[in-house]
Amino acid sequence: MASSSLFHFLLHHQKRSLCTKISSSKWKVKQVTISNFNDSLEEIKTNISNSDFIAISMEKTGSSSTTPWHRVQPFDTAETAYLKASQSAQRFQLLQFAVCPFSVTDSNNLVAHPYNFLLFPRDELKLGMPAYSFLCQTSHLATMARQGFDFNACIYEGISYLSRAQESVAKIRLGTSSPSLGVMKSSSPPTVADTVFIERIRSRIKHWRNTCKNSGTKTSKDDELINSIRNIISGSEQFKLRPCLNVDVCSDRQVQLILQMVVDFSDDLLPLVIPSKGGTTQAVRVVLTKSREDKEVLERELRSLEEEESKKIRGFREVIDLISASQKPVISHNCLNDCTLIHSKFIAPLPSEVDEFVSSLCKIFPKVIDVNYLLKKSGTMKKVTNIRNALSYMNTHFLALVEMEIPDQDTINKGKIDGLDALRLSYLFMKLCSVLKISPVVTESGNRQLAPQLEDFTNVFHSCSANIQESSCNEDVSVWTNNTRKANCEHLVFLWGFKFGMTAGMLKSVLRESHDIFLEEFDVKFVDKSCAFVVFWEPGLSKDFLNVMNDEQISGGLKELVSDGLRVTGYETYRTMCRLGLWEIDLAESLEKSLECSLNDTDIHSERKPEIPWCNDNVINLDDL
Known part of the structure; x- marks a missing residue:
C-alpha cells in the first residue's frame, strides 16, 4: 500500500483500531499535546528534579527489524553497531516520546510520574525546520494503528521541536534585532590596540553617562532642547524608558572587551548585544539604569523574554534539556537505538565516528542503563525486543514484589492508554534489580551516587561488550546471542x-x-x-x-x-x-x-x-x- 493511502486510512479509521491492553487498570499516563504542553512542562520539571531515575520509550515511523541483518547483531563491532543504529535514526521519524521520572522509596517500591508526548515535525517558524521527508514502514504503522495509536492527534496536535543545532540556525535565519544579555567569555590579555580601543570607548561612555546624569536635574525648555540635540549628536537613545548608547563593533573580540569594560565601569550600566541578520554582533547597547536594583529588574525582565522566545523555538526539546540538566540516570530498553535517535532529532546530526558520538552523548546523558543488558546479565531469559513480553516473563517466573504508586496524574485515561512502555520500563527495572539483588536506592550523601553494582551496568550501548568505548578498540565479537x-x-x-x-x-x-x-x-x-x-x-x-x-x-x-x-x-x-x-x-x-x-x-x-x-x-x- 502506498504511504499516502496508508496515512489516509490511519487518519479516518481510528475507531476500528484495537486498544493496547494494560496489566493494571490503576496504571495511567498523562497525555501531552500542544494544548497542555506548557502547563505540563512545569509539572515534569518538578518531577524530574525529585526523581532518582528517568525511564524513556519512543515510537517512530519504522524500524530496521523487518530486515534481520539491519539490526545490531552479536558479530557487530562497536563501529558497525553504531552505523546500523545511525541509519535507522536518520531515516525514521519520531511520533511519540514517553517519559517516566520515578523515585525509589525503598528496595521494592517506586513512585512514578509518567507522561506521554505526541510529536510531529511541524515547520512553525517557516524556516524549513524540522519538517523534512522521512521513511515509513507500512507494516509498522499498521501495527501502531491496531494497537490504538491516534494518528489524528499526532498530526494535528503533536508538539514540534528543533534540535540544538537547528535552534542556532533558526536564530540566525530569523534575523531578530532584539538585544539580548551579553555572555562573558574568557579572553587573552589585551594588546596595545585593545587598550587604545577600550580607553576610547570608556571615554565616550563616561561622557555620555555624565551628560545623562546631569540632564536629569535640568527642567527648563531650553535645556531640554539642548539635551535632545546633545543626545542626537552623541547617539543616545532610549531602551524601555531608560537612556542607552549604541556602540558599533567589528569583531567578537571588541564585543568581549566592551562587555568586560562596562561591567567594571559602573554598577548602573547594563550592556546588551544587538545581533545582525547574519548571526554576528552588530553593536553593543549600553543601558543606563536608575540604580543597581533597577539594573537587576531589567536583567530579570530580559531573561524572561529571552526564555519565552527560546521555548517557542525549542518545543518538545525543552523536555530533553530538562532531563539533561538533571544529570539523572536514564533507563532505556535499547540504549544504542534510543540514544542515536535522541541525538539525531534533538541535539545535532550524528557524528561519523562512534567515539565522537559517545563523547557527545555523555555530555547530555552521563549515565544510561539498558534494561536489555540487565536481562542478559541476569541469565534468566534471552534478549527480548518487546518490553511487555519481558515484563510478563518476569512476573510469571520470579517472585519479586514491586509496589508502584502514581500519585499525581489527574488526567483520566479513557479507553486506550498511549505511552505505557516507559511506565512498564520503570517497573521492569525494579523487578530486575530485585532479581539481581542490586540496590536501586540512590545515596544522598554528597553527589548522588548509584550502587556500585548498578554503576557496572551504565553506558553499555552494545550489549555484547561491557563498554562501547572499550569495544571500539577491541575487535572481538560474539557469534551467538547467548554464548559468551x-x-x-x-x-x-x-x-x-x-x-x-x-x-x-x-x-x-x-x-x-x-x-x-x-x-x-x-x-x-x-x-x-x-x-x-x-x-x-x-x-x-x-x-x-x-x-x-x-x-x-x-x-x-x-x-x-x-x-x-x-x-x-x-x-x-x-x-x-x-x-x-x-x-x-x-x-x-x-x-x-x-x-x-x-x-x-x-x-x-x-x-x-x-x-x-x-x-x-x-x-x-x-x-x-
Missing part, C-alpha cells in the same frame, strides 16, 4: 551464492568436505537467507581461506562451489559496506556492491551523509499531507 565465546572479527568470512534452501549444518558439511582448511574447528552461522559467515577458531585460517578462494589454481570441492556461484569476503568488506550506507534488503547484495567500490577511507567518510534517500513510495513528504 568470542572471536576476533578478522576470523570471520562472509559467504553467499550457495544453493537456496541450505541450512547452517548442511553448509558446514559441504565446506568440511571441500578443503583441508576445514579440518580445524570452525562454525557456520546464517545472517539472513542470502548470506552466512564462517568463524575460524584458529588464528590465520580465515586469511588462508580467502587466499585459497582467490587463487586461480583452486581445485577440488571448493572449485565446484565457486563454479556454482559461491562468493566470499572478509570482515573489512562488511565494515566498509556499513560505512558506505549500502543497506539493501539482502546482505549478499550489499556485500557485492561494497566489493565493487574502490573508495579509500577519506572517500568513505565523505560519502556517508545524514540525508535520507528519495527511494520509493515509502517516503512521505510533509508538504504533501
Whole structure:
C-alpha cells in the first residue's frame, strides 16, 4: 500500500483500531499535546528534579527489524553497531516520546510520574525546520494503528521541536534585532590596540553617562532642547524608558572587551548585544539604569523574554534539556537505538565516528542503563525486543514484589492508554534489580551516587561488550546471542551464492568436505537467507581461506562451489559496506556492491551523509499531507 493511502486510512479509521491492553487498570499516563504542553512542562520539571531515575520509550515511523541483518547483531563491532543504529535514526521519524521520572522509596517500591508526548515535525517558524521527508514502514504503522495509536492527534496536535543545532540556525535565519544579555567569555590579555580601543570607548561612555546624569536635574525648555540635540549628536537613545548608547563593533573580540569594560565601569550600566541578520554582533547597547536594583529588574525582565522566545523555538526539546540538566540516570530498553535517535532529532546530526558520538552523548546523558543488558546479565531469559513480553516473563517466573504508586496524574485515561512502555520500563527495572539483588536506592550523601553494582551496568550501548568505548578498540565479537565465546572479527568470512534452501549444518558439511582448511574447528552461522559467515577458531585460517578462494589454481570441492556461484569476503568488506550506507534488503547484495567500490577511507567518510534517500513510495513528504 502506498504511504499516502496508508496515512489516509490511519487518519479516518481510528475507531476500528484495537486498544493496547494494560496489566493494571490503576496504571495511567498523562497525555501531552500542544494544548497542555506548557502547563505540563512545569509539572515534569518538578518531577524530574525529585526523581532518582528517568525511564524513556519512543515510537517512530519504522524500524530496521523487518530486515534481520539491519539490526545490531552479536558479530557487530562497536563501529558497525553504531552505523546500523545511525541509519535507522536518520531515516525514521519520531511520533511519540514517553517519559517516566520515578523515585525509589525503598528496595521494592517506586513512585512514578509518567507522561506521554505526541510529536510531529511541524515547520512553525517557516524556516524549513524540522519538517523534512522521512521513511515509513507500512507494516509498522499498521501495527501502531491496531494497537490504538491516534494518528489524528499526532498530526494535528503533536508538539514540534528543533534540535540544538537547528535552534542556532533558526536564530540566525530569523534575523531578530532584539538585544539580548551579553555572555562573558574568557579572553587573552589585551594588546596595545585593545587598550587604545577600550580607553576610547570608556571615554565616550563616561561622557555620555555624565551628560545623562546631569540632564536629569535640568527642567527648563531650553535645556531640554539642548539635551535632545546633545543626545542626537552623541547617539543616545532610549531602551524601555531608560537612556542607552549604541556602540558599533567589528569583531567578537571588541564585543568581549566592551562587555568586560562596562561591567567594571559602573554598577548602573547594563550592556546588551544587538545581533545582525547574519548571526554576528552588530553593536553593543549600553543601558543606563536608575540604580543597581533597577539594573537587576531589567536583567530579570530580559531573561524572561529571552526564555519565552527560546521555548517557542525549542518545543518538545525543552523536555530533553530538562532531563539533561538533571544529570539523572536514564533507563532505556535499547540504549544504542534510543540514544542515536535522541541525538539525531534533538541535539545535532550524528557524528561519523562512534567515539565522537559517545563523547557527545555523555555530555547530555552521563549515565544510561539498558534494561536489555540487565536481562542478559541476569541469565534468566534471552534478549527480548518487546518490553511487555519481558515484563510478563518476569512476573510469571520470579517472585519479586514491586509496589508502584502514581500519585499525581489527574488526567483520566479513557479507553486506550498511549505511552505505557516507559511506565512498564520503570517497573521492569525494579523487578530486575530485585532479581539481581542490586540496590536501586540512590545515596544522598554528597553527589548522588548509584550502587556500585548498578554503576557496572551504565553506558553499555552494545550489549555484547561491557563498554562501547572499550569495544571500539577491541575487535572481538560474539557469534551467538547467548554464548559468551568470542572471536576476533578478522576470523570471520562472509559467504553467499550457495544453493537456496541450505541450512547452517548442511553448509558446514559441504565446506568440511571441500578443503583441508576445514579440518580445524570452525562454525557456520546464517545472517539472513542470502548470506552466512564462517568463524575460524584458529588464528590465520580465515586469511588462508580467502587466499585459497582467490587463487586461480583452486581445485577440488571448493572449485565446484565457486563454479556454482559461491562468493566470499572478509570482515573489512562488511565494515566498509556499513560505512558506505549500502543497506539493501539482502546482505549478499550489499556485500557485492561494497566489493565493487574502490573508495579509500577519506572517500568513505565523505560519502556517508545524514540525508535520507528519495527511494520509493515509502517516503512521505510533509508538504504533501
